[in-house]
Amino acid sequence: MSLYFADAEGNKTGSTKLGQQVLAAAVQPLDPALADAILAEQAWRKTYGQYFAKAAASEFSSAKSAIAVAQGALQAFEQGVRTATGSLLYDEVLAGWRDDRAMVEVVAVTGNAEPKNIEVQTQREFIGTMPGHQLGAYGKFLQRTNLAEQGVADELDKLAKTKPLDRLRVLQSEILVAIAGGGEYAPSRLWLQWGGAVAVVARQRQPLWQELISHARSSAGTLLVPVLRSRLKPGQSAAELSDQELASVAGLDLLVDYRAAAAFISTIARQDARHITIGAYAYAPGADHIFVSAAQHAIIRAASIALPKTRMGLSWLGTPTDSFAAPASFVQDIDKRFAARRVTTKLRDSLLAPTGLKKNSFASFTNNATGESMVVVDPTSNLQGSSYALAKRTQRYDAYLTAHEGRPVAYLVAPPARTASVLDYKILNATYAGAPALGLHPFDTAEAVSLEACLLLASLVDPKPIGQIAPALYLDQAVHAGLWRTIYATGGLFKAATILGYLAKTDRHSPL
DSSP, X not given: OOEEEEOTTSOEEOHHHHHHHHHHHHHTTTOHHHHHHHHHOSOHHHHHHHHHHHHHHXXXXXXXXXHHHHHHHHHHHHHTEEETTSOBHHHHHHHHHHHOGGGEXXXXXXXXXXXXXXXXXXXXXXXXXXXXXXXXXXXXXXXXXXXXXXXHHHHHHHHHTSOHHXXXXXXXXXXXXXXXTTSTTOOHHHHHHHTOEEEEEOOOOHHHHHHHHHHHHTSSSXXXXXXXXXXXXXXXXXXXXXXXXXXXXXXXXXXXXXXXXXXXHHHHHHHOOSEEEEEEXXXXXXXXXXXXXHHHHHHHHHHHHHSOTTTEEEEEEEOTTSOEEXXXXXXXXXXXXXXXXXXXXXXXXXXXXXXXXXXXXXXXXXXXXXXXXXXEEOOOOTTTHHHHHHHHHHHHHHHHHHHHTTOOEEEEEOOOBOOHHHHTSHHHHHHHHHGGGGTOOOBOHHHHHHHHHHHHHHHHHSOOXXXXXXXXXXXXXXXXXXXXXXXXXHHHHHHHHHHHHHHHOXXXXXXX
């Protein structure tokens, strides 16, 4: 089934109008004038960043404003994505959770290897691989070098102090439902190596499933594989298939099989009494990112309606390029480091000034619930586009709402990483190559994925309620690779980094 975007009356519209509708609905209860300005904007694809930043500021006008913003946005989001029949995608997914369990067979693929060590697979020369008992030192390194926030160091230290057997017990008492779990940034493969169970929602691609099934067979964990019964012969069971045959029929496409994806997770919840953590890892280029995020959102809401708080938690990979509000101490730290630049750095920066490279500055405000001085940090990258911004912001709103309901939430702001999908773009390749010279240090993929998997496990070892929903929710486990603490305005930073990368001609790793 094809999906389309719809306006308030149900008529087809584009991703631009949907983005404006959702963000306007978010701020309408708090700032009607801003909502009107969002809807009236004619150059949305060029100016969307400033509106997302203003919406981020509005989250702090009262103790309950973050929830009001999230509820308004998500309601508009649910109304704005429809199926070919005109029904809401949200309603179809809810129906799939309740009614369609016969559509999907769940096949368990189990390995019998010994669990591998829990560690961060970093290639930083003077650090090397960080075993579980040394993760606390690694977390302190990330904080000291401005690559991550304090909460990351705290969580890794907690995981380092947890006994290996206790970590394994946590893994074995959980099912990680990985939406888009076959992707580069998903923790599925590590989770299996560590001895956990993973249910993967991923498209029907035989090479991918062959690799996942083979990986599971050689691991200490269990892979739960979805198979549409319509792909099987009459009377045939997917459990009877060889691994190669199973790989040829496995998989669910979020843009087509959204009802079946909900049914797959619903079936697992009914058949297995273990705690479930749903990890949202879906990404797609362009407007499809909004569609897969809408499907993810609908599945998460269906699960939240059906399962009690004690049965399910949720995790997202947040982006460091989404604007947010932070304590004013951010400004003090940045001012201090900008003033402390070496003479050679100041000379280089003056030569790069025509690219827009200049000191980072912030819009401050004090109208949060406690009167604390806050700043809006806006690291938006126009290279990613307005569809990306909408998809990632709605995921953050989902995290707000889930935390407000009292469920365990791991909202993990993940660092920019040298994934194949990023490095396929020459301009991004150049940006990543030049960024370290300006204090932004993209991670190697293995390091980023293993770090985020460790942070997810840490959140399960000792779940803690999130007090103030924001900014604690996105600050406490943020690995931003230096972007949030950059001393340079991000627009000029990205341009200057790209020029430096092209001049260098070769991709290089962070000197840290």
